[in-house]
Amino acid sequence: MTGFTAPKGTFDTLPPDSAAFLAVRDALTAPLRRAGYGYVETPVFEDTALFARGVGESTDVVSKEMYTFTDRGGRSLTLRPELTAGLMRAFIEHKLYAGQLPVKLYAVGSNFRYERPQAGRYRHFTQVDMEALGVDDPALDAEVVALGVEGFRKLGLTNFELQLTSLGDANCRPQYREKLQEFLAGLDLDEETRRRAAINPLRVLDDKRPEVAAQLTDAPLMVDHLCDGCQQHYDEVREHLRNLGVHWIETPKLVRGLDYYTKTTYEFVHNGLGAQSAIGGGGRYDGLSKELGGPDVSGIGYAVGIDRTLLALRAEGLIGEPPAKVRAFVVPLGDEARRRGMRLLTELRDEDVPADFAFGGKSLKGAMKAADRSGARYAIVLGERDLAEGTAQLKDLTTAEQRAVPLTDLARTVKELLS
RNA sequence: GUGGCUGUAGCUCAGUUGGCAGAGCACCGGGUUGUGGUCCCGGGUGUCGUGGGUUCAAAUCCCAUCAGUCACCCCA
Secondary structure, three states: OOOOOOOOOOOOOOOOOHHHHHHHHHHHHHHHHHOOOEEOOOOOEEEHHHHHHHHOOOOHHHHHOOEEEEOOOOOEEEEOOOOHHHHHHHHHHOOHHHOOOOEEEEEEEEEEOOOOOEOOEOOEEEEEEEEEEOOOOHHHHHHHHHHHHHHHHHOOOOOEEEEEEEOOOOOOHHHHHHHHHHHHHOOOOOHHHHHHHHHOHHHHOOOOOHHHHHHHOOOOOHHHOOOHHHHHHHHHHHHHHHHHOOOOEEOOOOOOOOOOOEEEEEEEEEOOOOOOOEEEEEEEEOOHHHHOOOOOOOEEEEEEEHHHHHHHHHHOOOOOOOOOOOOEEEEEOOHHHHHHHHHHHHHHHHOOOOEEEOOOOOOHHHHHHHHHHOOOOEEEEEOHHHHHHOEEEEEEOOOOOEEEEEHHHHHHHHHHHHO
């Protein structure tokens, strides 16, 4: 077998299922457009160092999951493992911070991580990413979180929850981190976990293995060690969320795998997906802009997985039949009719009537079958007899009623019938 | 990266103690040359994931490998 297949951990999205993909993408971005977020397109690859510094050297994403390569000019480039770093790079490079703040941006696109594939986890996946940059205002945190919830709600999802916590900032996290490390040092952990505790102790809190989780019940929590500023910020965020009617679950052990998060941190978790249950997640990041050579401004945003959201919709039985591709279908009989029929096809499309044609020299029976399967409401049968009279047979495929219509009026007639 | 399970037609799957590759659905053609959905007739569309091994004989047993899947890890 020498045939090609999609690379490991990747998949194709084909019609008719791809219609649901587009619908999800549009539903998740519509709330952003209504809230004044502007679309950004950035390269699929960036300087490797951008991710190393932006996402964090200690993260799994950077240390073992990146698709990195050297181009012919000797540059080290990496296929983006997430969208935030590229968005921040563009924000800084084009000095968007010099204008009115916050700068509200969103992006949609492919991401790549070299991971072991699993349900809901792929090496190529698509995210919607949004960022509100340059302002540190709890009300903005609330807007961002609420927009994420709205996207899922508009799709009809109900079996998901918003998990929320605060990760503190440069004032309080270092002390807490030390306290946590002391606590972890007293536990019975395997070597791999010990190493994780040394590099990023917060990550250990998230461990799902029962023998580890059991030891963590009395672990010190970041939310109990917030400095006054972070505490006030978190209180205000929650007050705004209550005001907006957004429900959340306090999740003090929630940790994000990317290093840049501070203060408000959250995840959208769906309950019908198995292990890969996060359909979206994000938070505030105080130091990212500065870390990447920009001004010392804060930002907040989230990323939502389109593929996982699609799985969530499927889990809730919310994916219906895709709409018909065309509304009219032209069936020609004979060579002269084929030529006139092709022009008719163009006339229909010029009237904004999605239309298709019986290609492939099908028999009348086969052509009618094709018309039926296309989902079209109307079939237009065009034979020599009709042609001689300057008409075509317009057949309503739902009622089987058929009548002759002058060819010159046909496209307009179909358009009117459909409107 | 670690561990478990699974790979047979486009899809869902059956295939007995090793003995000529099957079903349903889908698809294609036809039912006297101008009408679809229902019905009838016909058609298998396949490197049994791949490569080795055992055997007179392998979809079936063994090894390797690739892929999928589930959990860990990680995360969207």
